[in-house]
Amino acid sequence: MVTYTASRVTFGNLFFPEKIIVDSNNVTLSKKHFFGYKANIIPRKNIGAISIDAGLFFGDITFETLHGKKIQTTGFNKASIKSLVSFLSPPG
Secondary structure, eight states, X not given: OEEEEOOTTSTTOSSSOOEEEEOSSEEEEEEXXXXXXXXXXXXGGGEEEEEEEEOSSEEEEEEEETTSOEEXXXXXXXXXXXXXXXXXXOOO
């Protein structure tokens, strides 16, 4: 299992940074709140595309499922984004 955590200096991540947790079967996108949390669990086999919107230091990641649902996470540093994309990309 690999966990990627958004930077606290980005908008919306000061107190509760977003997390992406990748295991052998699923990608979990988690955002905590003062009362509870929101999690989106995507089976790895259902990820159709990963889009990156990167600035100078940080970027946003959008996962698109094979069913057309788009889920965006914000505030990840470029090294984390590169690592995540290479980890989720099929070999070859």
